Amino acid sequence: MSSKPRRRLAVLACMDTRLDLYAILGLKRGDAHFIRNAGGLASEDAIRSLAASQRLLGTEEVIVLMHDQCGLCGASEDQFAMALAADNALPPWRLGAFESVEQALAASLARLRSAPELTHRDQIRGLVFNPADGSLREPQRVAHA
Template identity: 50%
Template sequence: MATSNTDELFRNNQQYASGEPVHMPGYPGKQPIQPSRRVAVVACMDARLDVEDLLGLQTGEAHIIRNAGGVVTEDAIRCLIISHHLLNTNEIILIHHTRCGMLAFTDDLLKAGLEGDAAAEKLLGQATGRTFVSTGKASSSPVAFHAFRGPIEPLDSPRDDKNMERLAWDVRRGISAIKNHPWLPASGPDAVTVRGFIYDVDTGELEEVSYPGPMGSIG
């Protein structure tokens, strides 16, 4: 079986985690608009993730789409459709990470805190270690914050089996959302592949998430 770009980038990560830099930060000169590796990455916005460094990507090789949690939202899907159909990418990589802030709240809790609920403000303050300041106002947007499914934990909690499971649930939901989207073909001559990983912010290593598998419980 031929080695994919995703396989090569995973090997780059092993070098990165061992202290060997792969990404070259210098300006590379004129580049074509299409990513040369035909890769699109959806990753969390966390400041501890430098996607180019941890994958050993060079300028011009991949599209990088980032948001809170690296969640496959409607906008991420929009970007992936454009990336694939107009700019010729055919491999998608999802990256979540340990100690993620999306494990520390629920959508309802954050909305209640923003609207002025004192109990929610207190819980959010305890979770984040900072004074949570309510706006005292309701809003129809964003419709969702996409907090990860499962019981909340303090912000920046070290990895354990439970939070790793929660992260894997969300990665699998993202893979499923892409694989089952009618405009992102999963088979045929124009098919895209999608694989998901969890990045350990304490070691620099990527760990692949198996798919299919459990995608979470509200209990």
């Protein structure tokens, strides 16, 4: 088995326990890179991993997978920062809380589509998984010429 993903695909997804990426996307071991963080957000470190995926390991397509009922949806950015500060933690990052999964997804897609770190930016799709009923939707389908 090669370390290069068979389907030339990298998936950026939330770390949520209910997201079984293999089952949701119909993938097998060896098919894709999985990059996971809180929210599935296009953070600097997610972009670092995607840059390595594309530039070193040959992937050409990105799927960003977020979901309904995300722990970051409706969380308080300010309260989180204050709790960190109370423990003398002043990290350079923010939690990334959001009010709408569709808006958070759109922002992450826009970030990736304008990231010069990535060599392949024409096949970047966003999906939202619903853990309640197992459905998957694509709110931002972009037509390609």
